[in-house]
Amino acid sequence: MTGHRHDALLVDLDGTVYAGPAAIPGAVEALEAARGRGLTVSYVTNNASRAPGAVSEHLAELGLTVTEEDVVTSAQAGAAVLAGQVEPGAPVLVLGTEALADEIRGVGLTPVRADDDGPVAVVQGHSPDTGWRQLAEAALTLARGAVWVACNVDPTLPSERGLLPGNGSMVAALRHASRREPQVAGKPATPLLRQAMERVGSTTPLVVGDRLDTDIAGGNAVGAESLLVLTGVSTAADLLAAPSDQRPTYVAADLVALADVEAVRVGADDGWTAKVHDDGSLELAASAAGDDDREDRVAALRALCTAHWEAVGDEGGAPAVRGGDDAARRVLSSLGLGADR
Known part of the structure; x- marks a missing residue:
């Protein structure tokens, strides 16, 4: 950089x-x-499912120079949000992994797993083991007016096999059951x-x-x-x-x-021209395509974004896109855009 x-x-x-x-x-x-x-x-x-130490170990195994202090998780953020709202030592129902429970413990609160333990708050983070019984305990706690913090609301979680249900999908189930909205700690x-x-x-x-x-x-x-x-x-x-x-x-x-x-700044001159037509559609044309096909297609995407965003303002929306020449049509196809995708 x-x-x-x-x-x-x-x-x-x-x-x-x-x-x-x-x-x-x-x-x-x-x-x-x-x-x-x-x-x-x-x-x-x-992702609130792993402790910072476990994350840093994984990153180090991949070849990165990293310490536990270089990792910040939504579990830590969620625990900090709760610590500012409930009394020290208060019981908090943890809907998530033991790593999340440890973060609750670390800010001076008491993690519990059942509504019978009298929790005054619910903290919810991703766990592959979350099921109906855990959601039911949280629903009972929320019905009593407890504070609710979601570590994140990502609907999906990327994996090598594709997109999997994320914490946000579980939050959605509890939101629907409780008719409550959580505070969110993560991005x-x-x-x-x-x-x-x-x-x-x-x-x-x-x-x-x-x-x-x-x-x-x-x-x-x-x-x-x-x-x-x-x-x-x-x-x-x-x-x-x-x-x-x-x-x-x-x-x-x-x-x-x-x-x-x-x-790679959006708005830079990337060797592509994007024109907005009166009907709001976009036409892409190559003016000086580069040698790197992978980066060249992203350069074309940046040109499309520059033209479209200026035309539509803040609201956004999906435009129709077409290529004005063979190179543009090939790039649009590779991006999953255009009539011939």
């Missing part, structure tokens, strides 16, 4: 650094190179990112991730620039249709772009 425009990288994990247990190609090398240039790298995850709400910024003393971070509705919206919520990588959940079509609060500063194929993030 030339010029050190940012004083820290706040990097998402699932879908950004790894998919399942395996690193995304190029991610480890790009992050190590950023550290070598003097940038602080923090790993900020909405796009601000507690998690603010905690990460405070930990490293950052004032101009770059928020990096694969999801528009969490990573990018979260970066915008704390007034930070953001980089979307197309290695996880959000697609080219999602990006093009995004409302203003989910639009990133930079867009790239993957974390390799950290070497020169200004080169």
